[in-house]
Amino acid sequence: MSLLSIRDLRTEFSGPAGIARAVDGVSFDVEPGEIFGIVGESGCGKSATCRSILHLFGGAPARIAGGQILLEGTGDIARMTERDLSRVRGREVAFIFQDPLTALNPTMRIGKQIAEVIRCHRKVSKTEARAAALDLLREVQVTSPERRLDAYPHELSGGLRQRVVIAMALALRPRLIIADEPTTALDVTVQDQILRLLRERRDSTGTSIILVTHDLGVVSQICDRMAVMYAGRVVETGSVRQVLDTPSHPYTRALLAALPGQTGRERDLTPIEGSPPGLISPPPGCRFAPRCRFARPECAVGQPPALHPRGETAHLDACILTEVPDVLA
Amino acid sequence: MSLLEFQGVERRFPVRRGLLDALLRREHVWLHAVRGVDLAVRPGEILGIVGESGCGKSTLARIGIGLQPADAGAVIFDGAPLNGPDPKGRLQMVFQDPYSSLNPRMTIGAQLEEVVAHYRPGLTRAERQGRVARMLDEVGLVQETAQKFPHALSGGQRQRVSIARALCPDPQVLIADEPVSALDASVQAQIINLLRRLNREKGLTIVFISHDMNVVRYLCDRVAVMYLGEVVELNDSAALFAEPRHPYTRALIGAVPDVHHPHREGLPVRGEIPDPFAVLQGCRFAPRCPLAETACHRPQSLDALASGGAVRCWKAVSGTLS
Numbered sequence: 001m002s003l004l005s006i007r008d009l010r011t012e013f014s015g016p017a018g019i020a021r022a023v024d025g026v027s028f029d030v031e032p033g034e035i036f037g038i039v040g041e042s043g044c045g046k047s048a049t050c051r052s053i054l055h056l057f058g059g060a061p062a063r064i065a066g067g068q069i070l071l072e073g074t075g076d077i078a079r080m081t082e083r084d085l086s087r088v089r090g091r092e093v094a095f096i097f098q099d100p101l102t103a104l105n106p107t108m109r110i111g112k113q114i115a116e117v118i119r120c121h122r123k124v125s126k127t128e129a130r131a132a133a134l135d136l137l138r139e140v141q142v143t144s145p146e147r148r149l150d151a152y153p154h155e156l157s158g159g160l161r162q163r164v165v166i167a168m169a170l171a172l173r174p175r176l177i178i179a180d181e182p183t184t185a186l187d188v189t190v191q192d193q194i195l196r197l198l199r200e201r202r203d204s205t206g207t208s209i210i211l212v213t214h215d216l217g218v219v220s221q222i223c224d225r226m227a228v229m230y231a232g233r234v235v236e237t238g239s240v241r242q243v244l245d246t247p248s249h250p251y252t253r254a255l256l257a258a259l260p261g262q263t264g265r266e267r268d269l270t271p272i273e274g275s276p277p278g279l280i281s282p283p284p285g286c287r288f289a290p291r292c293r294f295a296r297p298e299c300a301v302g303q304p305p306a307l308h309p310r311g312e313t314a315h316l317d318a319c320i321l322t323e324v325p326d327v328l329a
Numbered sequence: 330m331s332l333l334e335f336q337g338v339e340r341r342f343p344v345r346r347g348l349l350d351a352l353l354r355r356e357h358v359w360l361h362a363v364r365g366v367d368l369a370v371r372p373g374e375i376l377g378i379v380g381e382s383g384c385g386k387s388t389l390a391r392i393g394i395g396l397q398p399a400d401a402g403a404v405i406f407d408g409a410p411l412n413g414p415d416p417k418g419r420l421q422m423v424f425q426d427p428y429s430s431l432n433p434r435m436t437i438g439a440q441l442e443e444v445v446a447h448y449r450p451g452l453t454r455a456e457r458q459g460r461v462a463r464m465l466d467e468v469g470l471v472q473e474t475a476q477k478f479p480h481a482l483s484g485g486q487r488q489r490v491s492i493a494r495a496l497c498p499d500p501q502v503l504i505a506d507e508p509v510s511a512l513d514a515s516v517q518a519q520i521i522n523l524l525r526r527l528n529r530e531k532g533l534t535i536v537f538i539s540h541d542m543n544v545v546r547y548l549c550d551r552v553a554v555m556y557l558g559e560v561v562e563l564n565d566s567a568a569l570f571a572e573p574r575h576p577y578t579r580a581l582i583g584a585v586p587d588v589h590h591p592h593r594e595g596l597p598v599r600g601e602i603p604d605p606f607a608v609l610q611g612c613r614f615a616p617r618c619p620l621a622e623t624a625c626h627r628p629q630s631l632d633a634l635a636s637g638g639a640v641r642c643w644k645a646v647s648g649t650l651s
């Protein structure tokens with residue numbers, strides 16, 4: 001059984017211009033011990049999907065308008081009360097944000113912050129909590145951890161701060177860690193270190209990880225399976241190798257073809273013309289149709305196409321074509 | 330022959346390091362942001378400058394267009410020392426965040442016209458508008474864009490507008506500081522194609538600053554790698570990526586995740602970039618370098634290699650890197 005099953009999730013933000021359906025019928029499963037990647041252009045609903053799982057909207061005018069978020073052994077989190085959610089947060093499912101500074105209290109020493117996470121959920125003495133915090137800093141490979149316990153967040157580099165946030169996420173041994181762009185603000189050599197750390201922690205603790213990123217290289221590096229999102233919907237999902245090496249949806253293919261690493265210097269890059277649609281009144285039918293090279297009249301009518309199997313098992317996409325031509329041809 | 334040349338450029342900033350310094354009433358310390366940079370930009374080339382955050386790329390760029398003075402050394406543009414921004418606008422810059430560099434309360438057309446009027450006071454209104462129309466066309470924006478305000482444009486369109494604005498005075502050199510870093514890959518490709526076309530068709534010389542190794546490899550003719558204020562390697566782009574010499578360049582290239590070839594083995598580089606206050610006598614990369622040894626603790630110079638390019642590492646120069 002899957003650790004997490006998201007079924008037809010719908011999340012809305014209300015604003016002066018109307019209701020933005022940031023997540024509009026998203027479904028995917030996360031298996032125990034796997035790293036699941038979510039990719040897509042900015043604004044496609046990656047963060048909104050993740051925030052829905054723990055109802056962490058930071059005061060934004062958001063609500064879960066439909067669907068289920070089934071956590072194995074816990075039930076449907078989509079409908080949980082704040083009180084029940086507070087038992088899930090941190091203990092069963094932990095969150096890592098893009099900017100570690102927002103997750104840390106600037107006026108508290110980091111050892112104390114980690115210890116408080118532990119003491120919030122477990123009856124342990126201050127000394128025991130501090131010792132556990134020290135162990136966690138070792139676990140995330142912070143050098144000279146004894147010295148760092150008494151540091152304030154601003155005294156640490158971006159990479160060290162993200163390690164501290166990961167330590168806090170690991171503190172209660174959650175079954176699932178949601179990491180929203182955890183390395184986007186970091187330099188590439190430090191990103192490499194943090195990705196290795198996440199994978200290594202998964203290997204030794206067996207926790208599942210949802211990793212959100214806009215960088216396909218990052219997904220390729222550490223994820224097992226992945227979903228590609230476009231305008232609030234999943235348009236392709238499968239194993240990372242299926243999706244990245246034999247992509248089938250025209251959007252996934254176009255996204256890969258736009259990368260400079262895939263093109264020789266003698267050729268121009270292949271951008272995707274136009275920009276993603278607004279989510280207040282998205283176009284009918286397939287939302288990629290206005291930018292899709294292969295769009296036909298029947299693509300742009302009715303409901304968005306549903307995910308369906310494409311050839312290999314567990315490789316699904318949401319394009320109505322039976323045979324998708326090569327984007328570069 | 331070079332069009333724009335950095336000669337021994339230095340830049341230091343006085344900074345207080347925080348609470349402790351304030352409590353102890355300590356004087357500021359010096360943050361050495363750019364150290365002895367020698368770099369010649371050739372006419373018609375796209376020169377890439379890469380490196381991780383804080384290594385001095387933006388500071389070097391600002392000095393290069395005369396927005397900021399160098400503390401020591403000189404910038405030579407078109408044969409003469411540069412003292413402040415070029416009055417004819419022949420050196421232009423494009424920034425990472427197009428939103429903050431555009432005026433939110435003016436239409437795109439009015440902003441561009443203002444720039445044209447500044448550099449060509451003699452033109453009539455109709456001539457100015459004609460020039461703005463050509464610039465919009467040049468960067469692939471429809472003419473209606475002139476009537477719009479910045480907030481009504483997408484990130485990619487805004488970046489085209491800032492490129493159009495930089496093109497107004499007909500520059501010889503465009504310094505682009507992370508111009509695509511805030512854009513999604515699908516839109517980034519549009520801007521990169523535009524820069525390539527300006528370079529090929531108009532002969533525009535471009536200094537392209539980036540931390541994205543894949544973009545730099547694709548776009549640039551030559552590449553300078555910076556680390557903690559210094560250029561540590563300089564070479565033709567193809568050679569630099571095929572055979573990186575400096576251990577830092579190797580680490581940087583090795584750390585870029587590849588879409589189709591995951592899990593490259595090899596050791597990650599140790600630690601992080603130390604803060605730029607660190608007083609380091611010898612090679613500035615030594616604390617993180619897997620190949621560091623005692624002899625690395627003496628200052629390193631940027632030395633030309635017989636096979637082309639230049640590198641700031643005695644081991645790479647003597648061919649004793651593994």
Ligand SMILES: Nc1ncnc2c1ncn2[C@@H]1O[C@H](COP(=O)(O)OP(=O)(O)OP(=O)(O)O)[C@@H](O)[C@H]1O
Pocket residue numbers: 342343344360361362380381382383384385386387388389540605
């Ligand atoms: N006005 C200033 N006062 C003090 N320090 C400064 C100032 N401008 C830059 N610095 C410092 O100089 C160093 C180089 O900064 P610079 O902005 O040139 O780096 P960069 O390579 O462009 O980095 P990034 O990739 O983050 O843009 C950094 O340590 C920075 O904090």
Ligand SMILES: Nc1ncnc2c1ncn2[C@@H]1O[C@H](COP(=O)(O)OP(=O)(O)O)[C@@H](O)[C@H]1O
Pocket residue numbers: 013014015020022040041042043044045046047048049060061279
């Ligand atoms: N606080 C908010 N208020 C209103 N709309 C929001 C808010 N946060 C996100 N949205 C909207 O929801 C959509 C998805 O956003 P998000 O999930 O942040 O995208 P991603 O993480 O994929 O970049 C976007 O259209 C965005 O504008």
Ligand code: SF4
Pocket residue numbers: 249250251286287288289290292293294295296299305318319320321
């Ligand atoms: S359904 Fe039609 S418009 Fe959508 S991706 Fe497939 S071909 Fe393109």
Ligand code: SF4
Pocket residue numbers: 575576577612613614615616618619620621622625629641642643644645
């Ligand atoms: S000089 Fe020594 S420490 Fe510096 S890069 Fe070369 S081998 Fe490494």
Ligand SMILES: [Mg+2]
Pocket residue numbers: 046047048180181
């Ligand atoms: Mg996001």
Ligand SMILES: [Mg+2]
Pocket residue numbers: 386387388506
């Ligand atoms: Mg910069």
